[in-house]
Amino acid sequence: MLSVQNVAKRLPDGRPLLKDISFEAKKGEFIGILGESGVGKTVLLRCINGLTAPDSGDVVINGGDTVVKVNGKRGQELRVIQQRIGMIFQGSMLVKRLSVLENVLTGRLGRISTIRSLLYGFTEDEMTVALEQLERVGIKNLAHRRAETLSGGEMQRVAIARALFQEPYLLLADEPVANLDPKNTEIVLDYLKPLAKEVAIVGVFHAPELVSKYCTRAIGIRDGVVCYDGSPFISPSKLEDIYGTERAVCTTSVA
Amino acid sequence: MKTHFKALARFRKALLPVFGLSLLLIGASAVVRLDLMDLVRGLPRGLALLRHMVPPEWSAMPRMVGPAIETVQIAFVGTGFGIVLAFVFSLLAASNVNANRALRELARGIMSAERALPDLIVILLFVAIVGLGPFPAVMALSVSAIGMLGKLFADAFEEVDPRSLEALAAVGASKMQVIQYALIPQVMPSLIANSLFRFEVNIRLSIFLGVVGAGGIGSELIMATRLLNYRTALSAIIVILVLVMVCERISDALKKAVIGHEVLQ
Amino acid sequence: MKRRSLFNTGLGVVLFVAFVWSLVDLGISPRLFWRGLPHFFRLVSEMFPPSWEVLTEPDILWSVVETLSMAFLGTFFGAAAAFVLALWAASNLTPSRLVRETVKALMAAERSMPTLVVVLVLIVVIGLGPFTGMVTVAIGSIGMLGRLFAEAMENVDPRPLDSLKSTGASKLQIIRYAVLPQVVPSLIANTLYRFDINLRTVLFLGVVGGGGIGFHLHLAMSLFRYADALAITAVILSVIWMAEQLSNHLRSVVIGRETLR
Numbered sequence: 001m002l003s004v005q006n007v008a009k010r011l012p013d014g015r016p017l018l019k020d021i022s023f024e025a026k027k028g029e030f031i032g033i034l035g036e037s038g039v040g041k042t043v044l045l046r047c048i049n050g051l052t053a054p055d056s057g058d059v060v061i062n063g064g065d066t067v068v069k070v071n072g073k074r075g076q077e078l079r080v081i082q083q084r085i086g087m088i089f090q091g092s093m094l095v096k097r098l099s100v101l102e103n104v105l106t107g108r109l110g111r112i113s114t115i116r117s118l119l120y121g122f123t124e125d126e127m128t129v130a131l132e133q134l135e136r137v138g139i140k141n142l143a144h145r146r147a148e149t150l151s152g153g154e155m156q157r158v159a160i161a162r163a164l165f166q167e168p169y170l171l172l173a174d175e176p177v178a179n180l181d182p183k184n185t186e187i188v189l190d191y192l193k194p195l196a197k198e199v200a201i202v203g204v205f206h207a208p209e210l211v212s213k214y215c216t217r218a219i220g221i222r223d224g225v226v227c228y229d230g231s232p233f234i235s236p237s238k239l240e241d242i243y244g245t246e247r248a249v250c251t252t253s254v255a
Numbered sequence: 256m257k258t259h260f261k262a263l264a265r266f267r268k269a270l271l272p273v274f275g276l277s278l279l280l281i282g283a284s285a286v287v288r289l290d291l292m293d294l295v296r297g298l299p300r301g302l303a304l305l306r307h308m309v310p311p312e313w314s315a316m317p318r319m320v321g322p323a324i325e326t327v328q329i330a331f332v333g334t335g336f337g338i339v340l341a342f343v344f345s346l347l348a349a350s351n352v353n354a355n356r357a358l359r360e361l362a363r364g365i366m367s368a369e370r371a372l373p374d375l376i377v378i379l380l381f382v383a384i385v386g387l388g389p390f391p392a393v394m395a396l397s398v399s400a401i402g403m404l405g406k407l408f409a410d411a412f413e414e415v416d417p418r419s420l421e422a423l424a425a426v427g428a429s430k431m432q433v434i435q436y437a438l439i440p441q442v443m444p445s446l447i448a449n450s451l452f453r454f455e456v457n458i459r460l461s462i463f464l465g466v467v468g469a470g471g472i473g474s475e476l477i478m479a480t481r482l483l484n485y486r487t488a489l490s491a492i493i494v495i496l497v498l499v500m501v502c503e504r505i506s507d508a509l510k511k512a513v514i515g516h517e518v519l520q
Numbered sequence: 521m522k523r524r525s526l527f528n529t530g531l532g533v534v535l536f537v538a539f540v541w542s543l544v545d546l547g548i549s550p551r552l553f554w555r556g557l558p559h560f561f562r563l564v565s566e567m568f569p570p571s572w573e574v575l576t577e578p579d580i581l582w583s584v585v586e587t588l589s590m591a592f593l594g595t596f597f598g599a600a601a602a603f604v605l606a607l608w609a610a611s612n613l614t615p616s617r618l619v620r621e622t623v624k625a626l627m628a629a630e631r632s633m634p635t636l637v638v639v640l641v642l643i644v645v646i647g648l649g650p651f652t653g654m655v656t657v658a659i660g661s662i663g664m665l666g667r668l669f670a671e672a673m674e675n676v677d678p679r680p681l682d683s684l685k686s687t688g689a690s691k692l693q694i695i696r697y698a699v700l701p702q703v704v705p706s707l708i709a710n711t712l713y714r715f716d717i718n719l720r721t722v723l724f725l726g727v728v729g730g731g732g733i734g735f736h737l738h739l740a741m742s743l744f745r746y747a748d749a750l751a752i753t754a755v756i757l758s759v760i761w762m763a764e765q766l767s768n769h770l771r772s773v774v775i776g777r778e779t780l781r
Contacts (some may be wrong), residue, residue, distance in 0.1 A: 049686050082688030093683035097701040106697050110688025117693050159683075166687055280596065283589035287650035294655075297645040304644050328542035335539050371760055375723045375734055376753055379741045383563055385556035389546040463636045466727050467738070473636055477728070480640050492637050499632045513528065 001026050002170050002200055007047055007057035008224070009040065017043055019224030021057070025170070030196040032211030032232060033204045034242055035221035041204040042090070044221070045172045047071070048202065049085050050078050061085070061169055083110035086163025090175040093159065096148035100139070100158050103147050104130040107165040133161040137191045153184030160191060171195065173203035177210070189214045208234055304485060311489040319475060319494045325389060326471035326498065329464070330457035333393045337400025337457070338450050344401055345408030351417050352434065366409070370402030374460060378467055392469035396457050404453050411445040412438060444514045451506040458502045462495055472498065563746055570750035580736055580752065584759060587732035590653045591719040598661025599711045605662065606669035607695065612678060624670075630663035635721060639728055653730030657718045665714055672706040673699055708774050712767040719763055723756065733759075
């Protein structure tokens with residue numbers, strides 16, 4: 001379970017990007033965050049993960065037995081928290097020269113000692129679990145291929161497998177289908193959607209159609225604040241609130 | 256137990272290279288009598304050396320100017336002749352300049368043979384032929400340029416768009432005119448950059464050649480250390496460092512001045 | 521337009537005048553060349569036939585092994601040190617600007633340091649011998665390899681670094697699993713290239729007392745034993761040729777296999 005409370009973040013030049021963002025996410029929810037490009041959706045996800053520190057506000061993650069505040073943590077303390085937050089990035093962020101399996105295994109680097117990871121690597125048990133995760137996204141057969149030989153859709157499925165391998169309390173997805181064709185978009189999101197039953201998912205999307213098709217809830221951000229929070233089926237007038245007039249007209253006509 | 260076996264199996268792939276490398280390292284260490292204690296024991300000697308070196312013999316500085324200039328002259332003249340030689344060889348070796356395949360292969364062969372030839376052999380040969388002094392050094396530097404500069408020049412020539420050469424040939428320009436008006440202008444920045452780089456290499460070589468009797472600042476340094484005149488040696492070292500840095504700066508400035516224009520053109 | 525061509529012409533004239541002045545000042549003239557010609561013929565006639573029997577001397581054979589060992593170890597330790605320094609010099613791995621600039625300045629200073637200076641100082645500190653040659657070569661490799669390694673690290677795709685960071689991986693783990701895989705081909709190629717340079721440097725070090733086959737060549741030439749010198753030269757050339765073949769082979773095996781996998 002995730003609770004974002006009054007998060008604010010300024011750009012390096014001092015302009016406010018996120019002013020006051022609050023929302024909660026529970027297991028079973030697949031939240032789609034919408035907003036114009038440049039509104040700070042990615043920064044918000046990075047604040048939740050701790051890659052970026054918010055200027056103010058709190059990010060609290062409740063993993064059932066443990067409740068932790070992400071913000072304000074640094075170094076080892078932060079890394080312990082990050083180990084249980086899966087993150088799927090826009091485009092592929094895989095290490096291209098490692099194999100698919102190795103890429104999945106890197107998901108648990110934070111949990112094993114640095115010395116072991118440098119000298120020995122991963123155990124058989126960890127490999128077995130990693131292979132299971134690959135099987136869940138339907139690409140176990142690619143485990144020993146090099147990541148750079150994969151298609152964009154396959155790479156994103158590897159990214160999902162890596163996030164699952166982390167045994168996350170929370171899954172973050174930053175435009176996971178941004179560079180994919182419609183068919184691969186469907187495949188990737190079809191694998192992602194059912195995972196919401198086990199763990200809350202917060203995703204950033206560029207297309208409202210995808211949110212209404214796959215998400216259980218939508219959040220719209222405009223001018224640094226939450227301007228919409230509710231059903232993924234967003235009415236045209238609400239879309240206008242999120243995107244401004246022109247874009248809303250354009251997207252509704254496409255949808 | 257089973258997982259242990261599997262873990263070992265995973266290592267087997269890496270075992271041979273790691274084992275081979277370790278063996279090589281151990282063997283080579285024995286050959287060079289690698290002994291870290293040598294370094295530890297050297298520490299007080301290094302400190303003592305420092306004490307004997309500082310302050311540098313400032314009065315020796317004026318004596319160093321002549322040899323320093325000589326070193327630069329050797330590098331400069333050697334680079335000049337080297338450029339000429341390399342230019343001739345590279346024209347013969349470039350497929351878009353020289354249509355004669357046999358001659359081309361011959362030029363390429365000579366260049367790669369020269370590249371394989373260590374500079375030490377070249378310089379010792381010239382010392383044996385023409386005696387000590389700057390002359391063999393200049394000749395060695397010139398000949399050494401054939402391999403390295405010649406290849407870089409020839410590669411630059413071959414990268415030139417052949418259509419631009421044909422266009423000139425089509426209006427009845429002679430071979431020499433094509434080279435002068437179509438080829439050279441296009442490769443000039445690369446020729447200059449590589450020549451300046453060679454000059455920097457030659458400065459270092461020219462310093463080292465003092466060891467085999469070419470004169471210059473390198474000779475001053477080695478003489479001073481042989482006579483255990485460490486303060487004079489430090490003076491020579493300072494002059495050498497200044498020399499190298501000044502030459503690098505000049506070379507950089509020239510590169511920017513000449514190529515900067517060309518690129519903007 | 522005018523000013524530029526004026527500048528270039530002026531520069532050309534200055535360089536040409538400097539060239540002629542240097543020629544005259546060094547006392548170089550074609551006469552010297554003609555005077556050397558008879559020496560050349562005598563040299564050639566004395567070189568042949570090469571006295572292959574020197575190659576059976578254990579001293580010479582040992583010095584070949586010594587030369588290769590010096591170059592190999594020097595390259596190995598130089599590359600290892602360069603790798604660590606490069607981590608501190610790469611802008612994407614070391615946030616502190618002060619550390620980065622300091623390490624970069626050190627490496628640049630090393631690049632400007634002529635080998636002759638390094639070896640003469642080390643001879644005083646460590647003494648004559650192959651170990652000194654090895655350390656000289658190692659130090660000489662740091663500046664160039666350090667810069668090349670740092671450039672390779674700075675050019676890696678930054679996104680995998682971020683994604684590993686998001687999973688809570690430590691700095692060393694990120695270097696091992698995201699940076700290293702990306703830079704390995706370039707590290708290997710540059711190290712092998714440096715080995716070739718170092719082999720030639722070691723030959724030179726023989727002249728100042730670093731040992732190795734370069735010493736024996738210099739000795740033979742100084743004692744006018746040209747037939748011996750030719751045989752030694754043949755050995756040097758074949759060693760260099762073999763080292764190059766081996767290095768090409770290694771490069772294609774390691775890098776080729778990586779790409780094919």
